Amino acid sequence: MNVRLPPSREEYLTPTHDHRGCVDRALRVAEQLCAQREVRLTPIRRKVLELIWESHRAVKAYDLLDRIKPFEQAAKPATVYRALEFLLEQKLIHRVESLNAFIGCNCSERRHEQLLLICERCGNVEERPGTEVMAAVASEVEEAGFKLHRKAIEIHGLCPHCVQPEAEA
């Protein structure tokens, strides 16, 4: 499978950004990966993934529940949570710990670390490969004799789009 890097920040924010393309791609990748892994992307799991991909902003579980109701009247919180667990396990989404919310992963096809840049104004979350940063963190942790289970770095600030008006003021 081809290795693709996440799209650049600029691509997210220009009016010409083809978000339908992001969603279609995410769903296509999810279908391929689930088929390969012989796990089921049930309609509810697929719908939850699609709803998370509505934008590049992080989504809270209870917002997902509201949004899924029109499609799945009978959807209970447990149904949504189970779908989220599945999507996390398959690494199709990431949990944004500092916001207690979720974003779609744009590079599920390859093993990768979790380095997220979170814009505090527009709420967009950009996923970065972060390979070097994460390798440095891993060696630091090893040096401390600490056994690593999971590492994720979340950085809060303003994205290039949101930082602009402030700079001009």
Ligand SMILES: [Zn+2]
């Ligand atoms: Zn997009």
Ligand SMILES: [Zn+2]
């Ligand atoms: Zn990812």
Ligand SMILES: [Zn+2]
């Ligand atoms: Zn922003």
